[in-house]
Amino acid sequence: METATLNNTSPKSNFKSEEYFINMGPQHPATHGVLRLLLTIDGEIIKKVEPDLGYIHRSIEKMCEKDSYQQIVHLTDRMDYLSSHINNEAVCLAVENALELEVPERVQVIRTILGELTRLSSHMLWWGVMGMDVGALTTYFYGFRDREMINDIFEETCGARLTMNYNIPGGLMHDIHPNFVKRVKEFIAHFKTKLPEYDRLLTGNVIFQKRTKGVGILSKEDAINFGASGPVARASGYSCDVRKYHPYSALDKVNFKEALDTAGDSFARYTVRIREMWESLSIIEQLIDNIPEGEHKVATNAVIKLPKGDFYQKVETARGELGVYIISTGTKNPHRVKFRSPGLSNLSLLNHIAVGGKIGDLVATMATIDIVVPDIDR
Amino acid sequence: MSYFSEIYDGIKTLLTGMSVTGKYFLNSRKGAITQQYPDNRDTLQMFDRFRGEVVMPHDENNEHSCTGCQKCELACPNGSIEIIWDRVVDEETGKKKKIIDQHIYHLGMCTQCGLCVDACPSDAIKWAQNFENSVYDRTQLTRVLNKPGSKVRAGVEE
Ligand code: SF4
Ligand code: SF4
Numbered sequence: 001m002e003t004a005t006l007n008n009t010s011p012k013s014n015f016k017s018e019e020y021f022i023n024m025g026p027q028h029p030a031t032h033g034v035l036r037l038l039l040t041i042d043g044e045i046i047k048k049v050e051p052d053l054g055y056i057h058r059s060i061e062k063m064c065e066k067d068s069y070q071q072i073v074h075l076t077d078r079m080d081y082l083s084s085h086i087n088n089e090a091v092c093l094a095v096e097n098a099l100e101l102e103v104p105e106r107v108q109v110i111r112t113i114l115g116e117l118t119r120l121s122s123h124m125l126w127w128g129v130m131g132m133d134v135g136a137l138t139t140y141f142y143g144f145r146d147r148e149m150i151n152d153i154f155e156e157t158c159g160a161r162l163t164m165n166y167n168i169p170g171g172l173m174h175d176i177h178p179n180f181v182k183r184v185k186e187f188i189a190h191f192k193t194k195l196p197e198y199d200r201l202l203t204g205n206v207i208f209q210k211r212t213k214g215v216g217i218l219s220k221e222d223a224i225n226f227g228a229s230g231p232v233a234r235a236s237g238y239s240c241d242v243r244k245y246h247p248y249s250a251l252d253k254v255n256f257k258e259a260l261d262t263a264g265d266s267f268a269r270y271t272v273r274i275r276e277m278w279e280s281l282s283i284i285e286q287l288i289d290n291i292p293e294g295e296h297k298v299a300t301n302a303v304i305k306l307p308k309g310d311f312y313q314k315v316e317t318a319r320g321e322l323g324v325y326i327i328s329t330g331t332k333n334p335h336r337v338k339f340r341s342p343g344l345s346n347l348s349l350l351n352h353i354a355v356g357g358k359i360g361d362l363v364a365t366m367a368t369i370d371i372v373v374p375d376i377d378r
Numbered sequence: 379m380s381y382f383s384e385i386y387d388g389i390k391t392l393l394t395g396m397s398v399t400g401k402y403f404l405n406s407r408k409g410a411i412t413q414q415y416p417d418n419r420d421t422l423q424m425f426d427r428f429r430g431e432v433v434m435p436h437d438e439n440n441e442h443s444c445t446g447c448q449k450c451e452l453a454c455p456n457g458s459i460e461i462i463w464d465r466v467v468d469e470e471t472g473k474k475k476k477i478i479d480q481h482i483y484h485l486g487m488c489t490q491c492g493l494c495v496d497a498c499p500s501d502a503i504k505w506a507q508n509f510e511n512s513v514y515d516r517t518q519l520t521r522v523l524n525k526p527g528s529k530v531r532a533g534v535e536e
Contacts, residue, residue, distance in 0.1 A: 071455035074491035138399055148411045152425075159427040159505065165491045173496055177427065201398045206388045302449075302497075 017042055024362075026055045032129065032366075033373030035347075044358045049351040057377040064337035069095050069169055069304040072337065076324075077163035079341060080375035082122035083317035085154075086115050088167040093248055094313035094324045095169040098306040105250070106294040107171045109287050112250040113184065114154075114166070115315075116280040120191070121150040122318035123273050123280075126370050130270065131202050133367040134211045139202055146194050149187045153180065169304055171297025184288050188281060195277060203274065212266035216353040216365035219264055226352065227345035230320025231272045232369055236264035242316035254286045269368040303332050319343055319370055343375035424507035429490040432459075432483050433506040434523035441531040442524055444502035446478035450494035458488040478524060485511060486519035500534050 024037040034055035040048035060079060064072045069091075076087035089111050096103060128143025151161040157177040158166035166173050202208050218228070223236040233240050241258040243251045259275035261268035306328035314323040320342025327336040346369050354362045415422065424430070436442050446463040460482040468475045481503075495503055503523065513519060 067455055070453070070493060071491075074455060074489060074493070145409070145411050155428055156425040157427070159425075159429040159492060160490060163490070165493075168496070173492060174427075197398050201395045204391050205395055206384070206391045 019047055026052075032371050035371065035373045035376070037362075039359070039362075041359065044360075046354050046357055046359065046362055049354050049362065051347055051350065053377055055377065056374050058374075060378045061337050061339060064334060066333060068332055069306065069334070072334070073167060073169070074163070074165040076339070077165055078374060079339065079378055080317055080319060080322070080343065080372050081162055082125060082372055083118055083319065083322075084162060085111075085118040085158075085164050085166065086315055086317045087322060088165060089115060089249065090313055090315040090317075090322050090324045092167040092169050093315070094311050094326055095304065095306065097313060098309070098311040098326070098328065099169070099300070099304070101170060101298060101300065103171055103298060104294040104296075105292045107296060108249040109291050110172060110176055110296075111167065112254070113284050113287050113291075114158075114164075115249070116283045117150050117153065117184070117187075119318045120277055120280050121147045123277050124150075126273060126318075126367075127198060127202070130364075130367045131208075133363050134208055136202060136205075136208070139198075142194070142197070142201070146191055149183075149190060153183050153187065156180070156183065168297065170300040171295070173297075175296040176291075181288060181291070184284065188285060188288075191281065195274075195281075198274065203271070209267060211361070211364050212270060212368070215266045215357060215361050216368065217263075217265045218349060218353050220262075222349065222352060223264070226349040228320070228349055229342050229345065230316070230318070231259070231269055231276060232320065232346050232349075234259060235261045235268035235272045237262040240321070242314050242321050246314060248313075248315060250287060251283075254283045256283050266365055266368040273370075305330060305332050306334070314340075317342060319372065319375065320346060339378060341375045341378065343372055347371055347376055424509070426507070427505070428507045428509075429492055429505050430507045430509045431485050431490075431505070431511065432488065432494060432503050432523070434481060434503050436525055436528055437531070439531075440525060440528045442502055442528055443500045443531050443534040444478055444481055444498075444524060445500055445530055445534055446476045447499065449497045449499060450503060453493040453497035455491065455493065456487050456489060458484045459494055460484075477530060481523040483521050483523050484519065485521060486516050502534075 019040055019042045022039050022041060024039055026034040026036040036052040036055065038050040038052055039046060058078070060075050063075055067075070073088050073091050076091050077084040079087055124143045124147045128140040131137070131139025131143075154164055155161050157180050158164040218232070218236045220237045223233040223238045228236070228238070229240050237260060239258060239260055243256075244258050256279045259272045259279060261272050306326065308328060308330040310325065310327045312323060312325050314321050316322075321340070322342055323340030325338040325340070326334045329335045350366065350369060354365055357365070413422070434442050434444060446461055448461050448463070451459045451461050461478055462480040462482065463476055463478050465474045466477055467473070492505070495505060511519070
């Protein structure tokens with residue numbers, strides 16, 4: 001009897017593991033914004049990840065219903081703030097398609113150049129933060145250093161560094177700045193020497209590869225099932241680049257390769273983005289020397305009224321496919337606006353790929369999904 | 379064997395990375411983008427399109443070109459602009475004419491979207507480049523853009 005009690009209280013038999021909850025966020029720096037993750041963990045091993053959303057919900061879709069079509073554009077700046085130009089473009093294209101308005105070629109080319117610059121700046125920030133999430137602080141400074149040049153280009157031409165609101169239905173708010181072409185060329189020359197440094201600093205690093213290779217594997221089927229898009233889906237071998245399949249603006253005039261990988265792990269998502277940066281550089285190079293002359297906008301009515309019906313436009317932001325769905329009843333405000341944001345679908349697969357991994361790997365995996373929380377909550 | 383080759387790889391890639399950082403360490407001033415704000419306030423030049431806050435330029439006769447058409451108020455997505463206007467009888471023509479009493483601008487609500495400046499038909503408002511807007515009390519962020527006693531420049535029509 002005595003021995004049995006002793007046995008029961010001995011440290012060995014009593015030391016059984018138990019699952020427990022911890023909160024990650026909403027103010028955890030590694031969640032890149034106000035995202036709260038409810039983790040069920042067993043020691044270091046993740047059993048379940050439940051994202052808790054809504055901390056930065058601003059009801060943008062509802063706000064759109066009271067705004068005119070010109071005013072909607074600036075709200076989309078605040079969704080995925082790292083792709084704000086591309087978001088603006090999506091709304092403008094939707095409105096222009098509904099009005100059957102043909103924008104001048106000059107506008108299309110400028111929009112595409114600015115869109116690719118936005119993608120580059122977003123990927124640079126992602127690269128810096130990605131390094132930081134796996135413990136390399138230097139990348140953060142290098143990423144931001146190169147991004148500064150793009151921000152200057154935006155500030156000079158559009159008037160703002162992040163929330164540009166440079167697109168209007170019918171064209172651009174003003175013409176490009178006289179320095180624009182010169183600055184973009186300077187940037188391309190500069191960044192072509194810096195991008196190989198990114199590889200030498202981080203991509204080839206053994207520690208980084210060990211942290212990312214074989215971690216957070218997403219299969220092609222799951223990528224499709226979860227509705228993933230953008231670099232996350234392309235790293236799993238799912239070819240889904242909207243720029244290729246439904247080219248908009250001047251994207252049908254340029255040659256570029258869709259960055260694809262089949263491994264589906266964190267490292268594949270990383271290399272896909274690095275390759276996308278090279279492609280974006282080449283797109284800008286093809287266009288920057290032949291910006292056609294012409295007007296920077298076509299006149300629209302001061303009060304834009306869309307015809308009755310529903311209109312959909314999708315574009316490829318830095319994170320994936322952004323869809324803008326407008327239902328119009330023929331008045332000056334939309335009846336309903338729905339944004340299909342890439343971030344929400346990409347976040348939904350986090351639980352699927354993080355379960356079974358370690359907490360440290362969750363941070364690295366999340367970095368490669370490249371979450372922007374205001375895009376998820378809207 | 380693989381144990382040693384891994385150590386070798388680790389050191390090799392570490393040195394590759396450090397050759398990049400070392401280059402910048404030795405040339406730390408070259409290509410630096412850090413600005414010594416606020417020490418450089420006197421020389422800091424913002425881009426001329428930078429959207430800081432909306433202002434209404436007045437000329438030396440204390441005249442502006444705002445006709446009170448309210449197009450900026452309509453264009454604003456969040457009600458940051460309020461125009462208080464009146465009608466007065468024009469002495470020459472004898473017709474009633476709209477004039478502004480106050481052009482009120484709430485900087486605290488403004489999202490710097492630029493739609494109002496774009497909408498103004500007489501270029502009465504434009505962007506100022508200052509960005510140091512912190513105040514102790516938010517009521518100070520509500521500004522009346524037309525100066526006291528100012529009037530609309532002759533010849534500016536609605
Ligand atoms: S910039 Fe935009 S938000 Fe600010 S006052 Fe003008 S229209 Fe309104
Ligand atoms: S500032 Fe311009 S748009 Fe606004 S009321 Fe005056 S003239 Fe009209």
